Amino acid sequence: MISLVISVYNEESILADAWEEIKKVLSKNNIDAEVIFVDDGSTDSSAKILNDIKQSETYAISIISLTRNFGHEAAMIAGIDHAKGDSIICMDADMQHPPSLIPEMVEKYNQGFHIVTMIREKRDDNSWIKNKASRLFYRFINRLSEYQLDENASDFFLISNDVAEKLRVNFRERNRFLRGFIQIVGFEKTTINFVAPVRIGGTSKYSFLKLLRLSANAVVSFSKSPLYLGIYIGMLFALFSICMAVYSLFVYFFGDTPPSGYTTLVLFMSISFTLLFFLVGIIGIYVGYNFDENKKRPLYLVKEIH
Ligand code: UDP
Ligand code: MG
Numbered sequence: 001m002i003s004l005v006i007s008v009y010n011e012e013s014i015l016a017d018a019w020e021e022i023k024k025v026l027s028k029n030n031i032d033a034e035v036i037f038v039d040d041g042s043t044d045s046s047a048k049i050l051n052d053i054k055q056s057e058t059y060a061i062s063i064i065s066l067t068r069n070f071g072h073e074a075a076m077i078a079g080i081d082h083a084k085g086d087s088i089i090c091m092d093a094d095m096q097h098p099p100s101l102i103p104e105m106v107e108k109y110n111q112g113f114h115i116v117t118m119i120r121e122k123r124d125d126n127s128w129i130k131n132k133a134s135r136l137f138y139r140f141i142n143r144l145s146e147y148q149l150d151e152n153a154s155d156f157f158l159i160s161n162d163v164a165e166k167l168r169v170n171f172r173e174r175n176r177f178l179r180g181f182i183q184i185v186g187f188e189k190t191t192i193n194f195v196a197p198v199r200i201g202g203t204s205k206y207s208f209l210k211l212l213r214l215s216a217n218a219v220v221s222f223s224k225s226p227l228y229l230g231i232y233i234g235m236l237f238a239l240f241s242i243c244m245a246v247y248s249l250f251v252y253f254f255g256d257t258p259p260s261g262y263t264t265l266v267l268f269m270s271i272s273f274t275l276l277f278f279l280v281g282i283i284g285i286y287v288g289y290n291f292d293e294n295k296k297r298p299l300y301l302v303k304e305i306h
Contacts (some may be wrong), residue, residue: 005079041069097156115189116158144223177218
């Protein structure tokens with residue numbers, strides 16, 4: 001049996017259609033599945049629609065309602081925590097993760113793969129610049145991190161229950177990048193490419209700011225490199241300072257007039273202070289993340305499970 005984990009946040013306009021499409025795929029391919037909808041604190045009628053779906057179906061459907069909006073990643077983790085299948089597929093409710101690929105994913109699982117990462121070749125709704133930025137982000141993080149992540153891995157994936165168990169026990173970080181985690185647990189893994197179609201309705205819940213935060217989470221949880229930046233810049237500045245000192249002393253003792261260095265001073269001070277404050281900021285980010293981890297607050301809170 002597979003568990004389908006679908007996170008839902010204010011998706012009233014598409015839920016019914018999405019479910020029809022998923023159901024079609026499941027029944028056509030005779031896939032034994034439990035479906036877990038995680039209602040991530042929706043404020044529209046999503047909860048009611050989910051209940052209606054559950055009432056009218058004979059499928060094993062669970063609805064996990066969170067107490068408030070905890071974010072997509074937390075919702076997926078809630079679903080994974082409660083899944084009972086031999087394998088688990090996480091997907092979006094907006095059909096940008098085509099259900100028609102489910103049989104292919106299950107096939108890979110049957111071949112013995114524990115992890116099937118879906119690689120998004122491109123998103124039809126994304127501008128050229130957004131697709132490019134997403135590719136750049138993966139390049140950047142792979143350069144920084146000791147781990148190598150598949151480029152354009154999406155949060156559409158299949159994991160075996162063995163992998164899920166590792167996530168449930170060992171990856172309980174508050175600041176996380178779930179699709180990164182599943183790539184570093186090990187196990188046999190494979191990928192399938194796909195093109196994400198446009199949303200079947202509604203609007204994207206990921207604002208630019210949210211994406212930026214997700215990217216920062218990913219960098220902090222996968223790399224310590226930014227913390228070393230200070231040392232490198234320090235070395236560079238030390239070299240520079242020595243040159244400046246030798247030059248200044250030379251002119252002071254042997255020159256005709258003492259060096260007038262207003263411009264040099266202003267430039268030197270403003271550049272070094274700028275760098276210094278940036279570095280303090282970077283350290284601040286890591287300290288802040290550490291603070292969050294130490295508080296050990298729950299990743300999500302469940303209001304009720306149907
Ligand atoms: N989602 C969620 N919680 C949130 C934001 C989004 O559960 O705080 C769900 C949303 O309902 C959808 C999936 O996560 O099923 C992906 O969100 P969206 O389509 O808005 O992101 P995009 O595809 O634009 O990156
Ligand atoms: Mg989407």
